[in-house]
Amino acid sequence: MTMLLEARDLTHVYTIRQGLLGRPAPLRALDNVSLSIKRGEILGIVGESGCGKSTLARILLGLETPTSGTVLLEGRPVGDYPRRERALAVQPVFQDPYGSLNPSMSVEELIALPLHVHGIGSRAERQKRTATMADQVGLPRRALAARPGELSGGQRQRVAIARALVAGPRLVICDEPTSALDVSVQAQILNLLLDLRAEHDVAMLFISHNLSVIEHMADRMMVMYLGRVVETGPTRAIFARPHHPYTTVLRDAVFSPQDDGGVPDLGLRGNFPNAMDVPSGCVFHPRCASAQPNCSTVEPMLKTHGEDERASACHYPLIAG
């Protein structure tokens, strides 16, 4: 079966000039990242600022062309798609529901916009579809006439989700969709996304810095660090036993209300490295509590360690025995 979306060996290099007279230097935002998403699947991507997760989202949305590597949408290179056709298949939901909605349009116009752009249906059909979509995301009918400025953050995110889904995309790329929301509203939006997935069989790439949100949402997940994938596999299996030391650190850094016992020492050494000056060997080695001498010279490849569908990039994966 062909994958809905497949990305192979994506590398993306930005050229950054440091200071007014500085010489341009390369910044590898993505280094050999591959991923695949099945129809109706949620793939979670977790990592901290500077790990490349937003660059990845921009490339998959077609907003950026990777320096090298290919993206296949239903087996066909994404570059071969006309822009509109690609937009019909892949839609975004961004973190900031304030910045991503045109403030001068009404909620109804905003949700209906993709239908207009793609010339879907008659005027009456578009109106009906917009109203149904608004119902599905839990927006009251009276909100349709409102401007985004009159809505709460949670309601704006509902508008963004309705707009993303109204034209029936096969993949929605959600970049930190709940990070700007209160927890009770976050719960509403996460529930909504899961309901919509069940109803429309739409696949999602779900990007978050919050590992517990990823654990809640994603069927499979990928952990990124400095532009590289350090661990990938089924969410359940990774949480049961992370193989990469960085995954363990991320897991231990997420606190839950049921926790106890003070702030844990994560065993992280040093500070987050400068992305312009990436460490040699394993990029995580200067911070890793279990680093050995060869970690600073030999870069570990992403490979499986006994369990199918799982892989990690570590010379000394945390595997029992």
Next chain:
Amino acid sequence: MLLDVHDLHVTLPDQGRKLRAVRGVDLSVAAGETLCLVGESGCGKSMTALALMGLLPRRAERRAARLQLGETDLGSLSDGAMSALRGRRMSMIFQEPMTALNPVFTIGDQLCSVYRRHTNASGAAARARAIEVLESVGLTNAALRMRQYPHQLSGGLRQRVLIAMALICEPELMICDEPTTALDVTTQAQILHILKEAQAARNMGMIFITHDLGVVARIADRVAVMYAGRVVEEGTREAVLRQPAHPYTRGLIASVPKPGGGEPGQTRLASIAGNVPAFHQEDARCPFLSRCLHRMDVCATTPPPVRQAPAAQRFACHLLPGWTENRTGVEGRA
């Protein structure tokens, strides 16, 4: 008691109407204790902190039956006296360290100016003190950092500089307003670690404002949950997080995704329907009424009484202490 606040109100004028941002808050903090002030956007937690610091917007009105820091009555202090006390006996750190630091002065200049404002230390003594306090918050190369500008530091390092600035005069009370919300999770853990160490070393009281109940579980001694300008539940960390009594607190805790909580991608979270009420609403009813799963007729007509729950925390609700949810509904309705 280090800080003792009783019946604090903050009112902001708004086009002829009054926004009642804080409505009768009682708080206390002992030396060495961490009180977490928890709630969602607009619940009044930041306004409460600014009211304590005397940093409210100019048009805002503050009144309180009692506002004591140690032996000092904060309510009766002049602006000048308050300004002399701020940064020396109580200090505050904010969510966004970039906006709290001045971009055109070096880290060293900013730290020394705070110290010299409150002491008659020489320039050299202030520099020595600044380096000492930077090192105490885990900044390596403190002498180099002193010469750098805020934009040359990462978010985590900037937040350490702000903590150093807040600690430089050894305050009795430190107020932290969401200091780790803008940071990565691993940096958050490091900053919380530094704050708790600094607190223990000085036996300092701390008010920590956050919306993150996971952080509360890790650092709080006591917790006050705020909703619509009021404290709706207040007690020890164990009581409030393990045996929450107010329906809002229960809802908040249930809406956080739990580690190991069900099949990924298949489990629904409990959520609190609706949104927070408007600031103009009067006190004649329970502010949580429209979102509460357990509302009764009395909730619409009478403000909720403050009751003592079985685990000894206070909560403001018409439900009886020890109310329970079961399959057929709620037991313990008044």
